[in-house]
Amino acid sequence: MKAAIVYKLSSEKIAIEVREFLNSNNVEAEMFRYPSSVLERYDMIITVGGDGTVLRSIHHLRTPPPVFSINTGRIGILTHATPENYRESLIRALKGETEVEEIMRVSGKSRSAELFALNEIAILSASPARLIEFEVNVDGVLLDSMRADGAIISTSTGSTAYALSAGGAIVDPELDAISFTPVSPFRTGSKSWVLSPERVIEIKIRGDRDAVAVADGITSLRLSPGSSMFFRRSDHPARFYKFESRIVKIIEKIRNLK
Numbered sequence: 001m002k003a004a005i006v007y008k009l010s011s012e013k014i015a016i017e018v019r020e021f022l023n024s025n026n027v028e029a030e031m032f033r034y035p036s037s038v039l040e041r042y043d044m045i046i047t048v049g050g051d052g053t054v055l056r057s058i059h060h061l062r063t064p065p066p067v068f069s070i071n072t073g074r075i076g077i078l079t080h081a082t083p084e085n086y087r088e089s090l091i092r093a094l095k096g097e098t099e100v101e102e103i104m105r106v107s108g109k110s111r112s113a114e115l116f117a118l119n120e121i122a123i124l125s126a127s128p129a130r131l132i133e134f135e136v137n138v139d140g141v142l143l144d145s146m147r148a149d150g151a152i153i154s155t156s157t158g159s160t161a162y163a164l165s166a167g168g169a170i171v172d173p174e175l176d177a178i179s180f181t182p183v184s185p186f187r188t189g190s191k192s193w194v195l196s197p198e199r200v201i202e203i204k205i206r207g208d209r210d211a212v213a214v215a216d217g218i219t220s221l222r223l224s225p226g227s228s229m230f231f232r233r234s235d236h237p238a239r240f241y242k243f244e245s246r247i248v249k250i251i252e253k254i255r256n257l258k
Helices: 009-024 037-041 051-058 086-094 246-255
Strands: 002-007 028-032 044-049 067-071 100-103 106-109 114-117 120-125 132-138 141-155 178-185 193-195 201-206 211-215 219-223 228-233 238-241
Touching: 002 009, 002 037, 002 051, 009 028, 009 044, 009 086, 044 051, 051 067, 067 086, 067 238, 106 120, 106 141, 114 120, 114 211, 120 132, 120 228, 141 201, 178 228
Parallel strands: 002 028, 002 044, 044 067
Antiparallel strands: 100 238, 106 114, 106 228, 120 141, 120 211, 132 141, 132 201, 141 178, 178 193, 201 228, 211 219
């Protein structure tokens, strides 16, 4: 078995410790400060950092290997263990005793490119502090037209990230869904929608201002007036060693948001 260790800079010492632990268990391991598509060649990815490290690790991978994450960040919704207790859980994963689950990602496709996101794809104004105009269609039917700072298309996993701060609904992580959440709409009363992952959501840019699509805060794509981006369930889910209970972590996170 070959393992790739992706770490944030402040966690390098722990990443080295993890590599030595893997080597002592006859697992070949390499360390990566900056992840790339080469990670698809490995049997598993071990991240050492927070949720951001997890997102960076799989962002450019169409078929990511299963992820085991050691939390050195603050919240760690997507993480499995801590530097103090990872060994037992990691050994179970190495022995194939831990189930691997698929977690939905969202795809956003324009005429020129396609973005993937585990959390969300945000459509924002390309001009800071300026509203953009857009219309939202679901399966070809007009849902709303609005002026706003932008909109967020999120997965259930991403419902507790950017979408939550914009007033979106918290979605059970065991439920596959796509949510649409407007960001600071000019017209009060515009609501967040939670939709079946089989729906196709189109956001069409109106007016005379460019927008930018940002996937998981990592990759961006410029959208000109008149252009559209279509969102649907990605054909390429992320894969994780099964979490004991993500809903418990989410409840704890919400309780601590003060």
